[in-house]
Structure formats: C-alpha cells, structure tokens
Amino acid sequence: MIEHLSAEQISQWIVGDRPWELQEHVAGCAECRAELTRMENALSQFRTAMREPASFVPAPSWRQPEPRPATWFSWRRMALTATALLVLAAVPVTWRVRVHEQALREQADQSARSALADSQLLETVDAEISQAVPQPMEPLVTLATWNSSSTEQNQKSQER
Amino acid sequence: MGQSSLVEWMATAVTSSHELDDFESVVRLHWLKIFRFALASLRDRHAAETLAQDCFFRAYKARDRFRGDSSVSTWLMQIAVNLVRDHIRDRRLQFWKRARKTAVDVTAAASWIADNGASPETAALRKEQVQAVWDATGSLSERQRTVFLLRFVEDMEILEIAAATGLKEGTVKIHLFRAVQAVRDRIGKTK
Numbered sequence: 645m646i647e648h649l650s651a652e653q654i655s656q657w658i659v660g661d662r663p664w665e666l667q668e669h670v671a672g673c674a675e676c677r678a679e680l681t682r683m684e685n686a687l688s689q690f691r692t693a694m695r696e697p698a699s700f701v702p703a704p705s706w707r708q709p710e711p712r713p714a715t716w717f718s719w720r721r722m723a724l725t726a727t728a729l730l731v732l733a734a735v736p737v738t739w740r741v742r743v744h745e746q747a748l749r750e751q752a753d754q755s756a757r758s759a760l761a762d763s764q765l766l767e768t769v770d771a772e773i774s775q776a777v778p779q780p781m782e783p784l785v786t787l788a789t790w791n792s793s794s795t796e797q798n799q800k801s802q803e804r
Numbered sequence: 805m806g807q808s809s810l811v812e813w814m815a816t817a818v819t820s821s822h823e824l825d826d827f828e829s830v831v832r833l834h835w836l837k838i839f840r841f842a843l844a845s846l847r848d849r850h851a852a853e854t855l856a857q858d859c860f861f862r863a864y865k866a867r868d869r870f871r872g873d874s875s876v877s878t879w880l881m882q883i884a885v886n887l888v889r890d891h892i893r894d895r896r897l898q899f900w901k902r903a904r905k906t907a908v909d910v911t912a913a914a915s916w917i918a919d920n921g922a923s924p925e926t927a928a929l930r931k932e933q934v935q936a937v938w939d940a941t942g943s944l945s946e947r948q949r950t951v952f953l954l955r956f957v958e959d960m961e962i963l964e965i966a967a968a969t970g971l972k973e974g975t976v977k978i979h980l981f982r983a984v985q986a987v988r989d990r991i992g993k994t995k
Contacts, residue, residue: 655984690937703835706828
C-alpha cells in the first residue's frame with residue numbers, strides 16, 4: 645500500500661497514466677484526492693482563462709489571395725539559366741585545356757625520344773673518334789708497324 | 805485496416821478535402837484555436853495575429869497537398885506548431901531586437917478570467933492559480949510548452965499531439981510529464 649502519492653505519481657496521474665495501484669490509493673486517500681483536485685482545478689481554470697473572449701483577436705475576413713501574374717522573371721529561372729551558361733562556358737575551356745595538355749605530353753615524349761637518339765649517336769661518334777685509325781685501315785697499321793720494326797733491325801745491323 | 809475503418813478513413817479524407825473548398829469557413833472555424841495557441845506560445849498579441857494569418861495563408865497555398873491523413877484542425881495545428889518553432893528560433897537569433905518591447909501586455913493572463921459571481925476570495929485564488937500556470941508555461945522549453953498547451957488548453961489527445969508536433973507518442977508523454985511537474989512546482993508555491 646502506498647503511503648501518499650509522490651510528486652512524480654501526481655504528474656503521472658495528471659498526464660493520464662493511471663495504473664491500478666494509484667487508482668486504488670486515490671480512492672481511499674482523501675489527502676491525495678484533494679491534492680489531485682487542486683491541480684486539476686488549476687489546469688481547468690487556466691484552460692477557461694485561455695478560452696475567454698477577452699484575450700481574442702477576431703478572425704480576419706478571408707480574402708482569397710490573387711494568383712501572381714506570370715512573369716518571365718523568377719529567381720529559379722535565373723538560377724537555372726546561370727547554371728546552364730556556366731556549363732556551356734566550361735565545356736570548351738575544359739576541352740581546350742585537355743587538348744593543350746595532350747599536345748604538351750606528346751611534345752615531351754618526342755623530346756625524350758630525340759634526346760635518347762642523340763645520346764646514342766654521340767656515343768657511337770665518341771667510340772669512333774677514340775680509335776687511332778678508322779676500322780678499315782687497321783690491317784695497314786699492323787703492316788706499317790711490322791715494316792718499321794724490320795727497317796730498324798736492318799739499320800742496326802748495317803751500323804755494326 | 806478493416807473494411808469499415810477503411811471506409812471511415814476515406815469518408816474523413818473526402819470530408820476533410822471538401823472542407824477546404826470553402827476556405828473562408830475554415831478560417832472562421834479554426835481561427836480562435838490557432839490564434840490562442842500562437843498567443844500562449846509567443847505572448848505577443850501582434851505576433852500571434854501575424855502568425856495565425858501566416859498559418860492560414862500557408863494552409864491555403866498547400867491545400868492541394870492535404871491528403872486527409874489527419875483532421876483539418878490537426879493539420880492546421882501542425883503548420884502553426886512549425887511556425888511558432890521558426891518564430892522562436894528567429895527571435896533567439898535576432899537577440900538585438902527587443903521582442904518584449906513590442907509585445908502587447910499578455911503577462912496578466914489572470915485578468916482574462918471572469919469572476920462569474922464567485923466570492924472575492926475564490927476569485928482571487930483562481931486568478932492566482934491561473935497566473936501561476938501562465939508563468940510556469942513561460943519558463944518551459946518550447947516543446948514542453950507546445951505539448952502542454954495542446955493537451956490542457958486545446959484538449960488534444962496524445963496521438964493528435966504527436967501528429968501535430970511530429971514527435972513520437974512516448975516523447976510527447978515525456979514532455980508532458982515534465983511540463984506538468986514544472987507547473988505543479990509553481991502552483992505549489994502559491995499554496
């Protein structure tokens with residue numbers, strides 16, 4: 645058995661949540677009944693006061709709003725037009741940027757290829773220059789070397 | 805949904821949508837309820853009148869979209885609740901504007917209540933209690949106040965309040981419970 649309704653239980657009752665045990669207690673407790681009645685009366689008085697005509701402003705006479713005349717200007721239309729123009733302007737710019745970038749890439753590739761060819765050519769030239777005589781004349785050099793050494797031997801023997 | 809409830813729902817929807825055909829009658833019928841709610845929420849007679857007019861204007865513009873899921877009254881209250889919420893937010897943002905300055909005096913809600921031949925003591929007690937509830941609702945949060953006013957001034961059921969505020973049934977109950985506790989605390993001080 646509940647002794648008396650707590651503040652929460654009174655609020656619960658007022659909100660309309662009334663479990664059986666609360667109903668049983670209220671039925672047998674004059675003090676809690678008085679407390680609930682006091683609260684309910686206050687709310688009822690408040691409701692009455694709020695519904696008193698003294699606080700009201702009478703309803704205005706309703707005049708059907710006239711439909712707006714159709715105009716060519718509207719913010720939505722302006723926004724759509726601006727967006728469409730931006731898109732139209734952006735397409736050729738983007739296309740041109742892409743073409744330019746592609747041309748630059750091709751140019752760079754071409755430069756890299758020609759640089760490689762140049763360096764290979766230079767290596768070949770360097771290799772050729774570093775040789776004392778051209779390759780087709782190398783047997784003659786051997787022959788000349790052999791010839792000059794035999795001449796020197798002849799001269800030495802004659803001197804003796 | 806059973807056949808009979810479906811028929812009832814369709815009948816309500818048809819009635820509700822027909823109700824909107826004569827919009828002047830809608831304004832006449834629901835004006836006081838919307839104005840009262842706006843006044844109790846904003847405590848500014850001029851702002852409440854503007855808000856109520858705005859509510860009906862918006863309802864008129866949106867009347868084709870009304871599907872009859874709820875009554876016209878609940879639908880109008882839903883618009884009013886949203887407008888009150890927007891108004892309070894705007895007022896919070898425009899903190900440099902002194903709303904109180906333009907507010908018509910609605911701080912004395914007790915003066916609205918008629919004596920109806922009651923003894924001076926009884927009349928005084930009533931006024932004191934009304935004023936205590938009015939003051940208490942002024943210190944509630946926007947949601948608690950809305951739920952409280954819809955329940956105890958407009959006599960709306962919890963489900964109707966949930967439909968008008970867009971809150972869940974349980975949330976409405978919690979806000980209502982807290983509002984009642986705050987009001988009870990204030991009334992307790994007037995003992």
